[in-house]
Amino acid sequence: MSLPHAILTALLEKPSSGLELTRRFDRSIGYFWSATHQQIYRELGKLERAGFIRALPSEQPARGQKKEFEVLPAGRAELTGWASGEQESKPIRDALLLRLRAAAVVGRTGLDEELRRHLGLHRRQLAEYEEIEGRDFGAAAEPADRLRRLVLRAGIGLETFWVAWLEEALAEVEEMAAGEDPAGTADADAGGRPGE
Amino acid sequence: MSLPHAILTALLEKPSSGLELTRRFDRSIGYFWSATHQQIYRELGKLERAGFIRALPSEQPARGQKKEFEVLPAGRAELTGWASGEQESKPIRDALLLRLRAAAVVGRTGLDEELRRHLGLHRRQLAEYEEIEGRDFGAAAEPADRLRRLVLRAGIGLETFWVAWLEEALAEVEEMAAGEDPAGTADADAGGRPGE
DNA sequence: GACAGCATGTAACATGTTACATGATTCA
DNA sequence: TGAATCATGTAACATGTTACATGCTGTC
Numbered sequence A, B: 001m002s003l004p005h006a007i008l009t010a011l012l013e014k015p016s017s018g019l020e021l022t023r024r025f026d027r028s029i030g031y032f033w034s035a036t037h038q039q040i041y042r043e044l045g046k047l048e049r050a051g052f053i054r055a056l057p058s059e060q061p062a063r064g065q066k067k068e069f070e071v072l073p074a075g076r077a078e079l080t081g082w083a084s085g086e087q088e089s090k091p092i093r094d095a096l097l098l099r100l101r102a103a104a105v106v107g108r109t110g111l112d113e114e115l116r117r118h119l120g121l122h123r124r125q126l127a128e129y130e131e132i133e134g135r136d137f138g139a140a141a142e143p144a145d146r147l148r149r150l151v152l153r154a155g156i157g158l159e160t161f162w163v164a165w166l167e168e169a170l171a172e173v174e175e176m177a178a179g180e181d182p183a184g185t186a187d188a189d190a191g192g193r194p195g196e
Numbered sequence C: 001g002a003c004a005g006c007a008t009g010t011a012a013c014a015t016g017t018t019a020c021a022t023g024a025t026t027c028a
Numbered sequence D: 001t002g003a004a005t006c007a008t009g010t011a012a013c014a015t016g017t018t019a020c021a022t023g024c025t026g027t028c
Helices: A001-015 A020-026 A037-049 A073-084 A097-105 A111-138 A143-178 B003-011 B018-024 B039-048 B073-084 B094-105 B111-136 B141-180
Strands: A052-053 A068-071 B053-056 B068-071
Touching: A001 A037, A001 B053, A001 B094, A020 A037, A020 A111, A020 B039, A037 A052, A037 A073, A068 B003, A073 B094, A073 B111, A097 A111, A097 B073, A097 B141, A111 B073, A111 B094, A143 B073, A143 B094, B003 B018, B003 B039, B003 B068, B003 B073, B018 B039, B018 B053, B039 B053, B039 B068, B068 B073, B094 B111, B111 B141
Parallel strands: none
Antiparallel strands: A052 A068, B053 B068
16 A cells, blocks of 8 residues: 555645656655556556545646646645645565575576676676765755655665675575586485474 | 466476465565465466466365475576566665654554564574574585575674664663653654755 | 558456365374 | 354455557657
């Protein structure tokens, strides 16, 4: 139940059309909550029917015509309630970690290239976040900007972690390849299973 | 498309029934790929129909009777292909960050308590991971265990990050409360919007 | 008027969540 | 025999993904 609240937040920051929202979900908000345009249009319809948002009156009701939405008081109240309550964070769900665990059982063919590729991606993302921080956030500003900067710093911290972990993982995998299994393709045994 | 592969990995590590899998998805594998028993049973059905796994022959086909599964060669091949190919990691999706961003617009009522609560949860999770590392992984072992340890170290790194970030966020939010907005409940304005 | 690009959608399907249903086993 | 627990499932719905459909606007 977070996409509607992401949309309400974005619309409070600035009334927008579906496509404008889609673009903002590719940057900004999208850095920690992504959504496709199909999801956004579907959700805009629901929010409108629920009375949380309304289309800005601009006479065109037709398909292919731009349609801007703004948040109504009920929508702001809904968002306030959601933001101030309790909510558990979901456990980690990461396919790369899963694949590492699979590689422990079926062999680590191609693993080092994949780790290197991800390392490159995360380094690029980290650089992008750091550029945004340098460009948009200078000295301590008003509360709203300080909160947005905290969010950005979470992104920076996470990417920093991934870069460090991937470097560690790559070193470990290369050391394993240099060691007892020159081909690096043999299946590992299934005995022991610590970590259960 | 990761749950079937998570199940194949788990079954290769050890043939299991649906309920046993469910339990392992609450520890171990579940630390980076969670699943409920309903998902697991549904997926076991699909994997069986696809010829990737089979029920161990033990005569009982009835409801309420334990049913153990093992991976067939086709299943192992499927997993090997999935683990050795390319695959993008999904962008971050974190509701707490989204709520921080919402708080920048609708006010930060209750935010500090929520941050403290999450800090406690992440500290506990970190301690659990560290205990597992100390208990199950000693000196460098065989390749399979070294890979599993790498996965665990990702969990440790992520929790370490969250603890550090939450401490930073809490300090910042408390400083904001001590500053220009004693009540801490007023709405922030919507002007500026850096980070777009 | 043809085409590119903008803008809004529909449809079908996969995955994840929540609530509930049913049968087997054990033990008081 | 009745309650607790183990074990396997169904149903309904919410959310996310992929592919496609339709109408508008500007420009060559």
